[in-house]
Amino acid sequence: xxxxxxxxxxxxxxxxxxxxxxxxxxxxxxxxxxxxxxxxxxxxxxxxxxxxxxxxxxxxxxxxxxxxxxxxxxxxxxxxxxxxxxxxxxxxxxxxxxxxxxxxxxxxxxxxxxxxxxxxxxxxxxxxxxxxxxxxxxxxxxxxxxxxxxxxxxxxxxxxxxxxxxxxxxxxxxxxxxxxxxxxxxxxxxxxxxxxxxxxxxxxxxxxxxxxxxxxxxxxxxxxxxxxxxxxxxxxxxxxxxxxxxxxxxxxxxxxxxxxxxxxxxxxxxxxxxxxxxxxxxxxxxxxxxxxxxxxxxxxxxxxxxxxxxxxxxxxxxxxxxxxxxxxxxxxxxxxxxxxxxxxxxxxxxxxxxxxxxxxxxxxxxxxxxxxxxxxxxxxxxxxxxxxxxxxxxxxxxxxxxxxxxxxxxxxxxxxxxxxxxxxxxxxx
Amino acid sequence: xxxxxxxxxxxxxxxxxxxxxxxxxxxxxxxxxxxxxxxxxxxxxxxxxxxxxxxxxxxxxxxxxxxxxxxxxxxxxxxxxxxxxxxxxxxxxxxxxxxxxxxxxxxxxxxxxxxxxxxxxxxxxxxxxxxxxxxxxxxxxxxxxxxxxxxxxxxxxxxxxxxxxxxxxxxxxxxxxxxxxxxxxxxxxxxxxxxxxxxxxxxxxxxxxxxxxxxxxxxxxxxxxxxxxxxxxxxxxxxxxxxxxxxxxxxxxxxxxxxxxxxxxxxxxxxxxxxxxxxxxxxxxxxxxxxxxxxxxxxxxxxxxxxxxxxxxxxxxxxxxxxxxxxxxxxxxxxxxxxxxxxxxxxxxxxxxxxxxxxxxxxxxxxxxxxxxxxxxxxxxxxxxxxxxxxxxxxxxxxxxxxxxxxxxxxxxxxxxxxxxxxxxx
Numbered sequence: 001x002x003x004x005x006x007x008x009x010x011x012x013x014x015x016x017x018x019x020x021x022x023x024x025x026x027x028x029x030x031x032x033x034x035x036x037x038x039x040x041x042x043x044x045x046x047x048x049x050x051x052x053x054x055x056x057x058x059x060x061x062x063x064x065x066x067x068x069x070x071x072x073x074x075x076x077x078x079x080x081x082x083x084x085x086x087x088x089x090x091x092x093x094x095x096x097x098x099x100x101x102x103x104x105x106x107x108x109x110x111x112x113x114x115x116x117x118x119x120x121x122x123x124x125x126x127x128x129x130x131x132x133x134x135x136x137x138x139x140x141x142x143x144x145x146x147x148x149x150x151x152x153x154x155x156x157x158x159x160x161x162x163x164x165x166x167x168x169x170x171x172x173x174x175x176x177x178x179x180x181x182x183x184x185x186x187x188x189x190x191x192x193x194x195x196x197x198x199x200x201x202x203x204x205x206x207x208x209x210x211x212x213x214x215x216x217x218x219x220x221x222x223x224x225x226x227x228x229x230x231x232x233x234x235x236x237x238x239x240x241x242x243x244x245x246x247x248x249x250x251x252x253x254x255x256x257x258x259x260x261x262x263x264x265x266x267x268x269x270x271x272x273x274x275x276x277x278x279x280x281x282x283x284x285x286x287x288x289x290x291x292x293x294x295x296x297x298x299x300x301x302x303x304x305x306x307x308x309x310x311x312x313x314x315x316x317x318x319x320x321x322x323x324x325x326x327x328x329x330x331x332x333x334x335x336x337x338x339x340x341x342x343x344x345x346x347x348x349x350x351x352x353x354x355x356x357x358x359x360x361x362x363x364x365x366x367x368x369x370x371x372x373x374x375x376x377x378x379x380x381x382x383x384x385x386x387x388x389x390x391x392x393x394x395x396x397x398x399x400x401x402x403x404x405x406x407x408x409x410x411x412x413x414x415x416x417x418x419x420x421x422x423x424x425x426x427x428x429x
Numbered sequence: 430x431x432x433x434x435x436x437x438x439x440x441x442x443x444x445x446x447x448x449x450x451x452x453x454x455x456x457x458x459x460x461x462x463x464x465x466x467x468x469x470x471x472x473x474x475x476x477x478x479x480x481x482x483x484x485x486x487x488x489x490x491x492x493x494x495x496x497x498x499x500x501x502x503x504x505x506x507x508x509x510x511x512x513x514x515x516x517x518x519x520x521x522x523x524x525x526x527x528x529x530x531x532x533x534x535x536x537x538x539x540x541x542x543x544x545x546x547x548x549x550x551x552x553x554x555x556x557x558x559x560x561x562x563x564x565x566x567x568x569x570x571x572x573x574x575x576x577x578x579x580x581x582x583x584x585x586x587x588x589x590x591x592x593x594x595x596x597x598x599x600x601x602x603x604x605x606x607x608x609x610x611x612x613x614x615x616x617x618x619x620x621x622x623x624x625x626x627x628x629x630x631x632x633x634x635x636x637x638x639x640x641x642x643x644x645x646x647x648x649x650x651x652x653x654x655x656x657x658x659x660x661x662x663x664x665x666x667x668x669x670x671x672x673x674x675x676x677x678x679x680x681x682x683x684x685x686x687x688x689x690x691x692x693x694x695x696x697x698x699x700x701x702x703x704x705x706x707x708x709x710x711x712x713x714x715x716x717x718x719x720x721x722x723x724x725x726x727x728x729x730x731x732x733x734x735x736x737x738x739x740x741x742x743x744x745x746x747x748x749x750x751x752x753x754x755x756x757x758x759x760x761x762x763x764x765x766x767x768x769x770x771x772x773x774x775x776x777x778x779x780x781x782x783x784x785x786x787x788x789x790x791x792x793x794x795x796x797x798x799x800x801x802x803x804x805x806x807x808x809x810x811x812x813x814x815x816x817x818x819x820x821x822x823x824x825x826x827x828x829x830x831x832x833x834x835x836x837x838x839x840x841x842x843x844x845x846x847x848x849x850x851x852x853x854x855x
Contacts, residue, residue, distance in 0.1 A: 360516025
């Protein structure tokens with residue numbers, strides 16, 4: 001069985017430790033959480049990438065890779081996440097669990113110490129980040145920002161979020177924009193890094209077989225040099241936004257053979273904090289969240305209007321987003337049919353099979369989450385952003401209590417805000 | 430029931446061959462919430478020409494994938510929905526030499542396994558449903574054709590191989606799939622979905638005896654043997670094209686650079702070659718290699734850059750690729766480094782670290798039931814035992830890697846595939 005222990009190591013610096021014997025690896029997360037900000041997003045996003053280039057003890061990539069190899073192929077990756085209106089700058093690592101090292105070597109302490117070194121003791125030149133590292137990672141960041149257009153399905157969802165929330169922090173890209181990325185210097189990035197170290201909320205995560213006391217001690221030692229600040233940031237998010245009377249329609253043309261239709265709904269402020277949240281999860285599952293949902297069964301299978309059609313929640317922001325791939329000329333037909341399926345939910349046209357199926361799928365997803373270290377890390381990071389400590393099992397319990405009437409009621413509160421249509425260039429003529 | 434013990438990695442497999450010829454492998458994991466069942470046939474996009482009832486037939490590109498889509502249809506409806514309504518997440522994939530169906534669940538495992546085995550073993554196609562699927566798959570093909578990573582890979586395969594069917598896309602083309610009829614599907618199902626040509630692998634909170642009992646209950650009592658297949662005759666060692674280029678809507682050029690290696694015959698050497706191939710790719714261009722550090726420092730690659738080794742029946746290749754403003758320069762430096770390594774050898778300390786790292790990553794990979802089951806199925810089709818990798822690692826030496834690298838510097842054995850930004854793209 002697994003056990004979750006949460007502790008504040010220093011003010012605004014929290015550790016979540018999942019103690020379990022069922023994995024071959026141990027998993028570590030170090031995340032800095034800060035409010036999404038248009039001017040700072042690119043700088044913030046660049047910080048962990050530059051940190052990943054080298055530290056005091058392992059000054060370049062090859063030295064870090066060598067160290068990871070010595071620790072039985074440890075993996076260390078940078079991810080930048082957006083959760084609600086928080087930008088999460090994450091260093092995630094996984095190592096062979098101590099139980100499976102051939103010579104009973106202990107990897108926990110060296111692993112945490114490596115993470116501490118990377119976050120707190122970067123490789124510097126003249127008291128700031130190396131110009132070479134900053135310039136290299138800056139180019140990569142700009143390339144990544146530009147590459148967002150490559151995956152058209154994801155790009156259309158990204159654009160939908162930007163258009164829909166253009167006056168809210170949520171509309172800011174988690175990577176920032178190209179222009180501010182291009183303006184970053186080694187000096188400006190160093191100042192941003194120092195500010196983040198002393199003001200960002202810090203979330204630490206561990207999942208593995210080591211005893212919680214040992215884990216806590218390892219993190220305390222490795223992160224002892226974090227600046228002390230009793231007033232570190234706390235995540236916030238604006239949810240109570242109402243949709244316009246007439247939805248905003250945005251079209252964009254690119255050289256593609258398949259169109260992408262994305263539609264964004266406001267949930268009337270319902271988010272992960274609310275009593276109605278399990279009902280919203282079920283509504284989304286019935287409407288478009290699964291392979292037996294109304295969008296999949298009717299819009300894709302029965303009417304063959306789309307290659308794919310699904311919906312997903314932004315649970316920290318109160319949005320429900322529909323994503324679909326269509327032939328260009330099916331725009332109106334697909335849009336009408338997607339809306340018709342939501343209307344059916346509003347009228348209570350939800351069969352017992354649909355509801356039971358949706359409930360079983362969500363329940364399974366929450367239980368299987370506990371079988372994956374990466375998903376556990378992501379779940380608990382989200383809970384930290386939201387400031388709640390509900391376990392996946394507890395949320396699964398709440399799902400069992402939701403009635404069809406509650407789902408119908410929640411469906412009535414969904415309002416279409418923005419439509420984004422990615423069409424082909426020839427379709428303009 | 431045989432028990433296969435793998436004490437170095439803390440795993441145990443139960444194995445039985447059923448009366449109908451199906452091999453069943455079960456890996457019990459009582460401490461997990463979920464169970465995972467994987468039912469696969471040794472049949473994929475490459476298997477276009479085969480001999481059924483004494484007659485050779487050629488089928489259009491994309492049949493294995495088309496069949497995978499249609500297998501979910503049952504006389505009473507659709508198995509996807511039956512499984513989904515039990516909270517199970519079912520899905521399937523088609524590769525060059527495998528079609529696999531799987532389902533993951535936390536509740537009603539026995540019922541879900543019955544549904545999985547039944548829909549995969551009992552075909553149900555109608556002219557109308559085949560017709561409709563043509564529309565759906567045509568959309569899927571168009572979508573993947575917009576994907577630059579797919580394009581760069583398919584161009585690479587077409588450049589590497591002159592005859593081998595791995596050069597053809599698993600999904601086929603909009604044109605090729607238009608020739609598929611329900612008769613094609615029934616024939617291919619009868620040829621390749623026989624118990625002797627399939628494998629069932631299960632991991633999770635399950636009882637091995639129960640898994641075998643359910644397979645005995647649902648599947649045909651008797652198999653009908655394995656069919657003969659043809660991959661187009663001997664593949665020459667030279668590539669079809671040294672360079673393939675395309676233009677698409679991408680921001681940075683993406684590329685794959687590969688070297689055609691000798692095919693690996695059926696047997697436990699396939700596992701050894703897989704491990705050796707991956708280690709060799711790491712020694713040449715992995716994140717802790719001198720070349721990677723140098724390319725990264727020159728700004729020629731970013732963290733998307735990856736190298737590895739792929740192997741299918743009758744073909745194998747070493748590759749490296751990612752995004753670069755100058756793919757030709759990256760390819761040139763890879764060749765120079767391969768030559769240097771063959772000349773000077775791989776640094777012994779680096780080699781030992783790479784083995785340590787590869788071992789640790791393989792063990793950690795066993796966190797995933799999908800890795801356990803799919804890995805077991807693939808290695809079974811190749812005649813090897815995936816979980817025996819610790820013992821295999823012990824036999825691999827630095828000299829083996831140099832011998833493999835030597836193929837990289839043979840003449841006419843590499844292909845560089847590049848997708849460049851279209852004129853007018855940002």
